[in-house]
Amino acid sequence: MLPHSLSAPVSPQSKEDAIRESVMQAAQHLFQQHGLDKVTLEDVAKAIGKGKSTLYYYYKSKEEIFTAVMSREIDNVITQVAEAVAHASTAEEKLFSFCATKLCALRKKLALYNIVCSEMNTQAEFGCMMRQRYFKRESVLLKGIITFGIARGELQAMSEQDLNTLVFVVLSGLHGLEMEMLVNDNFDMLDSSIALLTRTLIHGIKA
Template sequence: MRHETVDLIFDAAIEVFAESGFDQAKMDDIAKAAGVAKGTIYYHFKSKEELFVGLMNEGVQKLIDRARRNMELHASPTDQLLGLVENQIRFYVQNGKLAKLLLSEAFGTKTRQLQFRIKIGEYLQLIEKVIDEGNRIGEFRVRHVPEAASAIFGAASVVVLQKLYSMDELDPARIERDIPPMIETVRHMVMCGMKDSSWR
């Protein structure tokens, strides 16, 4: 079981990275926000880069775990895919600062790019698995499965990020009201494409 101190460090790092950006963020500030000594952070992470990569992996793993649990609630590929879209949008909304960090800072260094591709690849494999099954039983008609999975991930990501970046300050009540239209829009786009026979 992971030490709870790591959770405190991750929570503090999200706040500091979100406010200052990766380059300007200081380990001293993260330590202060976490209520731990800077040496404690270095005990768990060798560098700021390693801390960020760990934070990024942690965030995407939470998305993956939620997606897997959500998939178990539905029997058909169509319902699973619609559930994945809703889950991703709600996850980003509930973790707005983390979502903005992941998709704005993850492409900084080669290490970050590689780690991000690997971790997001795990999530995309879940989407591909659902599409493959939908193709197999005739619910979907998708020719290019990896590209379709990437498009679904991208659509759900961008619709939330555009909303988050359009606000000067995060307004929880407003963004909560905007969740249903975001989900409905992405679902409609996805399902129209997935069932369009012209994709064959």
């Protein structure tokens, strides 16, 4: 055991991870307060008590930091959704959990969501990348729900092409609902809208 006055050495990897984490936390706070355009690398460096040159060792631009922040946020939302879906028993319950958990998680990140929407409108390449990343992760989860329902006899069997088309249609409709509720801050009909969407989808393809 190490003497009480000494502490265990911190590995270089652990120190790098800690610095990256502090950078992302500080940057996310700044982005939500001021928006991406008004935040500079100097602002982020100052927030964590480091020099700009130190920041360059980890990230080459604020856009790279923003992408890292958003990737983590996407992972966080998808994890929450996946856990909620796993605890549901039927395909209908899983689909409701998928939609409701996703919208509730995004609502908590409303300030960051609005920044992302703004960036998607002004930077086509960035917007396309983020949409594809998110859409792919969502598609895997939604396909799993539908496949689960088919295996249990809740939903009718369908071809792979029809399955992919259905996933695309459902996610497109859900994204439209997201835009209405999140951009316009209108959550008055959240539960009823999701319940109707879920019921319509399930009973529309019911076995």
